[in-house]
Amino acid sequence: MKYRTESDVLGKVRVPEEAYYGSETQRTVNNFQISGLKIDWRFIESLVLIKKAAALANMSTGKLDRRRGSAIVKACNEILSGKLSEHFVTDVFQAGAGTSTNMNANEVIANRAITILKGKKGDYKVVHPNDHVNMSQSTNDIFHSAIHISCYRVIGETLLPELKNLSNALNRKAKQFSKIIKVGRTHLQDAVPITLGQEFRGYAGAISKTIDNLRYAQHALLELPLGGTAVGTGINADKTYARNALKQINMMTGCRFFISDNKFKVQQSQQDELMVSNALKEIAIATGKIANDLRLMTSGPRGGIGEIILPELLPGSSIMPGKINPSVPEMLGMVGFEVIGLSHTIDISAASGQLELNVFMPIVAYNLLFSINILSNAIHAFTESCITGIRAKKGTIAWHLNMDLSIATALTPYIGYAKASKIAREAYLGRKSIMEVCIEKKILDRRTLQRVLDPKNAV
Numbered sequence: 001m002k003y004r005t006e007s008d009v010l011g012k013v014r015v016p017e018e019a020y021y022g023s024e025t026q027r028t029v030n031n032f033q034i035s036g037l038k039i040d041w042r043f044i045e046s047l048v049l050i051k052k053a054a055a056l057a058n059m060s061t062g063k064l065d066r067r068r069g070s071a072i073v074k075a076c077n078e079i080l081s082g083k084l085s086e087h088f089v090t091d092v093f094q095a096g097a098g099t100s101t102n103m104n105a106n107e108v109i110a111n112r113a114i115t116i117l118k119g120k121k122g123d124y125k126v127v128h129p130n131d132h133v134n135m136s137q138s139t140n141d142i143f144h145s146a147i148h149i150s151c152y153r154v155i156g157e158t159l160l161p162e163l164k165n166l167s168n169a170l171n172r173k174a175k176q177f178s179k180i181i182k183v184g185r186t187h188l189q190d191a192v193p194i195t196l197g198q199e200f201r202g203y204a205g206a207i208s209k210t211i212d213n214l215r216y217a218q219h220a221l222l223e224l225p226l227g228g229t230a231v232g233t234g235i236n237a238d239k240t241y242a243r244n245a246l247k248q249i250n251m252m253t254g255c256r257f258f259i260s261d262n263k264f265k266v267q268q269s270q271q272d273e274l275m276v277s278n279a280l281k282e283i284a285i286a287t288g289k290i291a292n293d294l295r296l297m298t299s300g301p302r303g304g305i306g307e308i309i310l311p312e313l314l315p316g317s318s319i320m321p322g323k324i325n326p327s328v329p330e331m332l333g334m335v336g337f338e339v340i341g342l343s344h345t346i347d348i349s350a351a352s353g354q355l356e357l358n359v360f361m362p363i364v365a366y367n368l369l370f371s372i373n374i375l376s377n378a379i380h381a382f383t384e385s386c387i388t389g390i391r392a393k394k395g396t397i398a399w400h401l402n403m404d405l406s407i408a409t410a411l412t413p414y415i416g417y418a419k420a421s422k423i424a425r426e427a428y429l430g431r432k433s434i435m436e437v438c439i440e441k442k443i444l445d446r447r448t449l450q451r452v453l454d455p456k457n458a459v
Contacts, residue, residue, distance in 0.1 A: 006122050015122070020087040022107035022122065022129060028100040034093035039101060039362065040369035044088050045080060046150040047105050049252055050142050050226075050245070051133055052076035057244035058135050068132050071113035084108055092366045096359025098143040106133040136237040136245075140267055140357055141228035147365045151276055152221040153253065154369060155214065158376040163211050163283070166379050169387045170204035170290075173197070181455045182307060182397045183404045188296075191406045193455040196307075196392055203290045210283045217275040222256060224249075228263030231356040267357070270350035273364055280371045281343040284336035287379060291329035291336075294386070298326050307397050311389035328386040335378040342367040401455055408434050410452050415443060 003014040006023035013023040055072040058064035064072075078084060087108045094100040106129035111121045113133075119126040127133065178197035183190050226249075227242025229235050234242070242259050250257055260266045300306030316325030346367050349360035358364075408424040411434075415423075427437045438449050451457070 004122050017121075020084055020108040020111040020121065021089065021104055022111060022124075024103040024129075025089065025100070025107050028090050028094055028104070032091045032094045032100070034091045037092040037366065038088065038090070039092055039366050040150070040154075040373065041085065042150045042154050043146055043365050043369055044085075044101075044105065046146040046153075047102070047142065048076050048079045048109065049149065049249065050137070050145055051105060051109055052080070053245040053248035053252070054135060054137055054142075054241075055133075056248045057241050058238075060244050061238045061240055063238060064132060064135055067117070068113065068127050071116045071127060072109055072133055074116055075109045075112035078112060079108070084112065092362055094362055096361075097139055097357060098361045098365070099139045101362060102134070102139040102143060103129065106130065109133045136227065136229070136241045138229040140230055141225045141232075141263065143361050143365070144266055145224045145226050147273060147361070147368065148221040148224055149249070149253065149255075149257065150365075151273075151368050151372065152218055152255065152257075154372050154376075155218045155221075155276075159283075159372050159379075160211065160214060160218075162376050162379040162383070163207055163214070166287075166383045166387065167204050167207040167211065169383050170200050170207060173387065173390060174200035174204055177392055180392050180394065180397060181401060181459055183400045184406070190400075190404050192409050193401060193404065193407065193458040195459050196397070198459065199293075203293075206286045206290070210279070210286050213282055214276075214279040217272075217279040220272040220275050222258055223260045223266060223272065224257050225260050225263040225266035227259065228267050232264035232267045234263070264356070268353065268355070270346075270353065270358055270361075270364060273346065273368060274350050276368060277343045277346040277371075280368070280375060281340055283375055283379075284339040284343075284371075287375075287382065288333050288336035291332040291382070294329050294390075295326045305396075305400075307393055307400065309391045309393055310386055313385060328382055332378050332382045335374050339371045339375060342371050403433055404455075405434060407453055407455065407458065410458060411438070411443070414452065 002017040004017050006013050006015050006026075008023045010027070013026050015022060015026045019026075052073055055064060055069045055076070059066055059069035088104055090100045090104045110124065110127045110129040110133045113127040114121060114123055117126055174197045176197070177200055178195055180196040181193050182196050184192050184194035224246070225232065226245055227234050227237050229237050246257060246259055266272070294308070294310065297305055297308045298310050310326050310328070312324045313327055315323065316327070317323040346364050349358065349364050352358070352360055405424045405428055408420045408427075411420040411423065423434060423437050423441070423443065427434050430437070435449060435453055438444065438453070439446060443449070444452065
């Protein structure tokens with residue numbers, strides 16, 4: 001492999017000749033081969049988008065000359081089109097705050113701009129990563145901004161649509177199952193009747209609530225600390241820079257981001273990221289609860305509850321022939337556990353910032369975007385490969401309903417709680433229905449019993 005030599009404050013560094021990154025990125029590669037994990041490309045895309053906006057804003061004020069600025073913009077456009085992605089090489093676990101990732105972007109953009117201007121990579125007199133590409137910026141304001149922009153857009157493009165599709169699918173099932181009366185269950189024990197449709201209506205409502213909360217959290221991401229630079233004061237940035245850069249960002253994204261009137265707050269704390277993280281955790285919990293319920297209702301198919309049938313996707317055992325497992329709900333549960341764990345990491349990271357800076361921002365960025373992506377994909381699979389194909393086992397449901405002991409609740413207005421309890425106990429011990437025991441004991445006349453114990457009256 002051929003190398004070029006670059007110099008920085010710590011001395012000389014050998015960089016692969018074909019690499020568009022430079023000395024600082026190479027030092028990161030040399031020192032932080034930790035996980036092989038990279039921050040989601042949508043974050044890099046947002047970071048580069050900010051670089052492009054910054055170049056345009058700085059050219060508009062005359063701080064950045066047109067020749068360099070145009071080359072930087074062209075380099076950014078190439079990256080935004082998907083080129084040069086292999087040159088973004090920093091590990092998620094890196095030196096704090098995200099400086100390594102920011103410099104990786106600065107160096108790639110600078111070296112590509114240099115070659116556009118017919119120079120040689122590493123000749124930073126032509127275009128400098130810090131002086132020109134990073135002009136009017138600091139890692140401390142643009143890393144936050146890139147998190148906000150990338151998460152806002154990915155939530156709107158992927159997760160919210162998938163949640164809406166799931167909610168709609170659950171509502172369709174609620175309507176389809178609206179007349180199927182079944183045994184309700186509390187404490188995993190038989191309870192008074194409910195319709196299968198009412199259960200699914202509850203699930204749809206839970207997902208609808210997560211949509212509302214996610215939208216609220218997403219809206220908080222519209223606030224950017226752009227132009228705050230190092231500590232929020234805006235040192236080295238022109239007074240018009242943030243406004244001009246924001247205009248470019250909104251034009252490029254079609255969104256309505258705005259500049260925070262308190263950049264110190266946004267750069268010091270991770271409250272907005274925490275809101276999103278908590279919304280994602282709520283989605284994980286809500287969908288996990290639904291998945292667990294479906295696993296219970298489909299359990300069996302003969303030795304369990306067995307009241308619904310899930311789509312059969314793949315064999316479930318390497319040793320037991322014919323066994324089919326609830327594979328999609330199991331997958332969704334695992335994704336939920338992961339998201340909850342990642343959320344805890346974000347909590348700890350947010351609590352561990354000091355004064356004007358949080359040095360743990362790279363893992364916050366990674367965890368948020370990874371959580372959004374896996375939730376979006378898992379919910380899509382859950383909706384399409386599970387919910388839409390659920391069928392009710394009406395025979396099993398009817399048998400359970402006929403033997404339901406809790407229907408004795410309907411007798412209490414007529415004979416009191418204590419006497420109704422004795423009837424329920426006798427029915428249980430004698431393996432009989434409540435109706436059978438009531439007829440044997442002549443509790444009420446048959447016509448009245450048929451009316452009182454009719455499950456339709458309970459739902």
